[in-house]
Amino acid sequence: MNAAAQVGPGERERHVGLSDAEAQAVREVKIGNTEGLHARPVMRFIDVASRFQSKVSVMNVTRRGEKVDGKSAMQMMLLEATRGCVLRIEACGSDAAATVEALAALVASGFHEV
Numbered sequence: 001m002n003a004a005a006q007v008g009p010g011e012r013e014r015h016v017g018l019s020d021a022e023a024q025a026v027r028e029v030k031i032g033n034t035e036g037l038h039a040r041p042v043m044r045f046i047d048v049a050s051r052f053q054s055k056v057s058v059m060n061v062t063r064r065g066e067k068v069d070g071k072s073a074m075q076m077m078l079l080e081a082t083r084g085c086v087l088r089i090e091a092c093g094s095d096a097a098a099t100v101e102a103l104a105a106l107v108a109s110g111f112h113e114v
Helices: 039-049 073-077 096-108
Strands: 024-030 055-060 086-092
Touching: 024 096, 039 073, 039 096, 086 096
Parallel strands: none
Antiparallel strands: 024 086, 055 086
C-alpha cells in the first residue's frame, strides 16, 4: 500500500495562466505514514519547499484548519496532521507546478519514513 493516497478521482491541480509570477498550483494529498506530520517530516517538507522560489501554503483540509506557511517549521507543526489527514498544498510563483509536484511526491513517499 502506498504511504499516501491521492485524493479524488485524480490529482486536484490547477494552473491559473496569469503571469509566471502569479502562477498557482494546488494539490490535495493524504498523509499515509504512521506517525503523521511530526518534526522529521516537517523538516523534510521545508527542505523540499525551500528549493523553490514559489510561496508555499499548506492547509489541513480534514481538520478545516487555517493555511500556514509551508516554509515555516513552527507553522507546519500547527497543522496537527495525523495519518489519514488530507493536506492541501498550494504554491504561487514562477515554479509553482514543480513545487507542488515535488511536495506531493514527498508526502506520497511517506516522507521517506516507510
